[in-house]
Amino acid sequence: MSLRVAFDIDGVLADFRTAFRQAATDAGISGRAADSDSPSSDPLSSRDIKAIWDHVKRTPNWWTGLQPYEPGQLVRLYELARRWKWEVVFMTRRPSTEGDPVQFQTQWWIEQQGFYYPAVVTVPGSRGELANALRLDVVVDDQLLNCVDVVGGSTAKALLLLRDAQDKTAQDHAVSRGIGVVSSLEEAIDVLEHLHESVGERRGRLQRLADWFGGARKPQETTLPVPDKNRVHLRNE
Numbered sequence: 447m448s449l450r451v452a453f454d455i456d457g458v459l460a461d462f463r464t465a466f467r468q469a470a471t472d473a474g475i476s477g478r479a480a481d482s483d484s485p486s487s488d489p490l491s492s493r494d495i496k497a498i499w500d501h502v503k504r505t506p507n508w509w510t511g512l513q514p515y516e517p518g519q520l521v522r523l524y525e526l527a528r529r530w531k532w533e534v535v536f537m538t539r540r541p542s543t544e545g546d547p548v549q550f551q552t553q554w555w556i557e558q559q560g561f562y563y564p565a566v567v568t569v570p571g572s573r574g575e576l577a578n579a580l581r582l583d584v585v586v587d588d589q590l591l592n593c594v595d596v597v598g599g600s601t602a603k604a605l606l607l608l609r610d611a612q613d614k615t616a617q618d619h620a621v622s623r624g625i626g627v628v629s630s631l632e633e634a635i636d637v638l639e640h641l642h643e644s645v646g647e648r649r650g651r652l653q654r655l656a657d658w659f660g661g662a663r664k665p666q667e668t669t670l671p672v673p674d675k676n677r678v679h680l681r682n683e
């Protein structure tokens with residue numbers, strides 16, 4: 447059995463915070479900086495936030511302009527997924543903007559980062575229900591509430607990506623609920639690799655017996671080729 451993994455996008459792969467701050471400037475809202483990707487906990491007034499979101503929604507394909515937090519990690523994830531036959535899903539609740547559908551904008555952006563043919567689901571509801579319906583093994587998210595939802599509503603494990611190492615409260619809440627805490631996407635993918643290896647070790651004896659009875663393993667070339675990395679064109683080139 448290969449791993450079935452889901453990644454949240456904003457705050458995990460994409461630097462929403464910086465892009466939203468820029469949108470505030472572009473919308474003519476100066477002074478206080480947008481400080482969170484959750485409108486409810488943002489220090490800006492609700493009127494300001496609405497004005498910024500209106501600006502975002504009027505900007506064609508706004509979601510394609512975000513910067514990746516960790517360039518190179520999506521290439522790494524793609525290569526590992528192909529090598530170990532992981533099934534990867536990207537989940538988001540992004541609102542739509544002018545231009546292409548939010549699903550297509552997000553797929554386009556993920557491909558630009560080097561992960562080909564990404565499966566993107568734009569489901570607004572519970573992450574726990576989604577994890578259950580998709581039979582996920584692991585979900586990586588930067589919001590504690592989403593992680594709590596996942597472990598409460600499914601058998602999937604949750605990994606909370608906390609880029610702010612000072613946030614001990616969220617860390618303690620997560621750990622007390624059996625949620626893993628990582629500080630980067632790189633570390634989250636490291637955890638997946640360890641998980642893959644430990645699942646492999648448990649299955650090792652059975653696999654060896656199957657090899658004895660079943661003869662040689664299937665040749666590796668039964669999988670499709672990995673696309674040429676040169677196909678990745680970064681926006682600034």
Ligand SMILES: [Mg+2]
Binds near residue numbers: 455456458483587589
């Ligand atoms: Mg997020």
